[in-house]
Amino acid sequence: MELDKNLFFPLLLVSFIFISGPKPSEGARVFTIVNYCRQTIWPAVFPGENFNGGGFTLKTGESRIFTAPVSWSGRIWGRTGCKFDSSGNGSCETGSCGTSFKCGGSGNTPASLAEFTLASPDFYDVSLVDGFNLPMTVTPINGSGGNCSAAGCDGDLRPNCPKELAVRGGGGRVVGCRSACDVFSTDEYCCKGLYANPVTCQPTSYSKIFKKACPTAYSYAYDDPSSIFTCSASDYVVSFCSSRNHSVCSYHNNKLVCAAASGLRANGIKWVMMAFTLIITSLWKTC
Template sequence: MTLHKNLLSTFLLLHLFIIGAKVSESARIFTIVNHCRETIWPAVIPGEYFNGGGFALKPGQSLVFTAPIGWSGRIWGRTGCNFDKNGNGPCQTGSCGNSLKCSGAGKPPASLAELTLAALDFYDVSLVDGFNLPMSVTPLNGKGNCSIAGCDSDLRNSCPSELAVKGNGRTVACRSACDVFNTDEYCCRGNYGNPSTCQPTYYSKKFKQACPTSYSYAYDDPTSIFTCKGTDYVVAFCSSRKQPVCTYHNRNLICSDSTGLRPSMGKYWWTMILGSTFAITLSIIS
């Protein structure tokens, strides 16, 4: 199934109408997308620019948000949630209390995207608090290093048994060694509370081997934190870091693949929810 050029133009006009024709140059556009096979409930703190800090994404769906320079926070995914009509209920992993809208940090273990927006942005994906979902942070249309941060591998499949969190007969998350054993060595505290004494451990090395561009322990800075200037971000769950991603910037749909930025999305399905009521599914030929 292909999409004719006139439908693409219609989509762009609809998108422009909904999110507004003008985006401040001091703002960052975030596209949060679910490539998992199950519904997830992304959480964001602070969440004032992200639908109050929590929302649901079905497989293949995305939501678009705009955050200003100066915003600094965390994004993670929750799984196995059961919210009632009032947005109250538990989650199997990543819970931030019993509310759809997060106002506090998530319960470990959870894969975390951490971002600080400034003249030069800093961002990373951290497994220091454990792992519950593969995730990546891809900068688009920025200047500088602008590398992709994230964890492609599903550590639930290779989690050491002593770190595994079980649910419904399967591993649903992988705890950190600090969370399990609570020692200074694993938690980088006390005599181990500095970069020279806090070194990689057996468990953090397993995390790093599986996810080389994610934080595996507290002082894993050199290969884990990235910078970019004036960029938009795609935060994707259960996606390969090489998978094409797209952002809508200055009236243009800008996408990337393994060769860099492209003006179209390539041939794959993409569902984007704009606001809370409008959705459109696209299949575009590059």
């Protein structure tokens, strides 16, 4: 029987977390960052003191786990097409924060952003106001209050990006889609001047393209009703190139909790043992 690829990575992640995952206090939030893309990415976080200094590498299928205090407020995004030397200096096709491997500031546009304010309750969203470079979703786990729904963009804007917004990399391929504000810098597209309020700043033809592909992500500055989410005492899985219905798991305070698609509820030792079996089988096949 062939294993569903949508279950393999979550189960593999469960095993890793069960063995070595952090066990923080009740007041902290566990962030699990996963790369489901077919390419290596270089996630960035600002401020990044709790996230490996603000930058790290994830190959296809890899994940990293971090713990942030409730007071943390910041953004997470993915960098693509990066080349860094042994000193951590280099550049990326999209999402660069200067020339540094570990980001000490926000990245260059265009970049899909996951934004968080950890409080009581937490506020979180995925924003395309600064453009798009990777599909990106945020899934809360084990939270309460608010709507605690998955946020983000599981569509890929790059193939259908309007040519006037497209950013091209090597070989002429589209690697990002800029926002209309970034390209044209008008008050209407940037929601400034006479348009600096939710009454006058309305969706444009460009933001509608973003919204159609990504209905639960910010497409322009005042796109609040369908784009900002709240949840209390939750952990978060930030997934690149994954469906909002993808099965995800987090390990917090000695308890494994999963949110899964299609009615699957992976919770308990049964799923941990299955995950260990998958790892052992995988290792055996590569020996």
